[in-house]
Amino acid sequence: MPWPTYPMVLKTSTSHEEGADRHWAIATKEFIGDDKGNLKGLKLVDLTWSFGEDGRPGRFVEVAGSERTVPCELAFLAMGFLHPQFKGMLEDLSIETDERGNVKATEKAYQTSIPKVFAAGDMRRGQSLVVWAISEGRECARKVDEFLMGASQLESKDNSLMHLSM
Numbered sequence: 001m002p003w004p005t006y007p008m009v010l011k012t013s014t015s016h017e018e019g020a021d022r023h024w025a026i027a028t029k030e031f032i033g034d035d036k037g038n039l040k041g042l043k044l045v046d047l048t049w050s051f052g053e054d055g056r057p058g059r060f061v062e063v064a065g066s067e068r069t070v071p072c073e074l075a076f077l078a079m080g081f082l083h084p085q086f087k088g089m090l091e092d093l094s095i096e097t098d099e100r101g102n103v104k105a106t107e108k109a110y111q112t113s114i115p116k117v118f119a120a121g122d123m124r125r126g127q128s129l130v131v132w133a134i135s136e137g138r139e140c141a142r143k144v145d146e147f148l149m150g151a152s153q154l155e156s157k158d159n160s161l162m163h164l165s166m
């Protein structure tokens with residue numbers, strides 16, 4: 001798969017071969033404990049991948065009637081990036097976020113819902129790549145400069161110094 005396309009490859013390591021059953025598209029609804037607080041089971045439900053009314057992919061919908069309980073004594077949580085942490089600075093500022101929980105600011109202006117507060121990188125676009133963080137940092141710096149000074153000499157995608165010297 002050419003970068004940055006996500007490689008849809010099912011990897012099977014020696015650990016898997018030793019004896020593991022892998023199940024996908026399942027949500028854990030509940031951790032069931034005994035009266036001493038030990039984990040005893042998981043309440044699971046199957047999920048199906050669905051498109052929203054706005055046509056955007058990425059919504060899991062529970063499969064009706066698929067709820068079940070499986071015995072479990074040890075659970076590992078492997079969690080991905082969801083959105084920036086709200087508690088603290090973002091909550092204190094009452095800053096507006098988008099439908100994915102990232103700080104709302106357009107790629108054109110990098111200006112948030114709070115005057116004089118700008119956002120770029122993962123906080124604005126969601127979990128991404130270092131190249132995007134660098135690019136957004138530079139573009140955002142130019143927008144801040146323009147905001148403060150009325151104009152900017154800083155390089156940006158539309159204002160490359162290389163173009164001037166050619």
Ligand SMILES: Cc1cc2nc3c(=O)[nH]c(=O)nc-3n(C[C@H](O)[C@H](O)[C@H](O)COP(=O)(O)OP(=O)(O)OC[C@H]3O[C@@H](n4cnc5c(N)ncnc54)[C@H](O)[C@@H]3O)c2cc1C
Pocket residue numbers: 088089120121122123127128129130131133
């Ligand atoms: C495990 C992992 C692996 C990754 N691997 C890759 C990879 O191989 N290649 C790739 O391109 N990208 C990778 N990424 C993504 C990449 O690291 C991010 O896209 C990039 O670092 C985002 O840069 P950023 O400047 O937007 O945010 P960050 O790098 O998250 O920087 C934000 C900074 O703000 C600081 N901060 C937060 N709150 C406050 C506050 N209230 N006051 C002051 N400072 C604050 C944080 O401490 C942090 O230093 C990976 C990310 C993770 C988590």
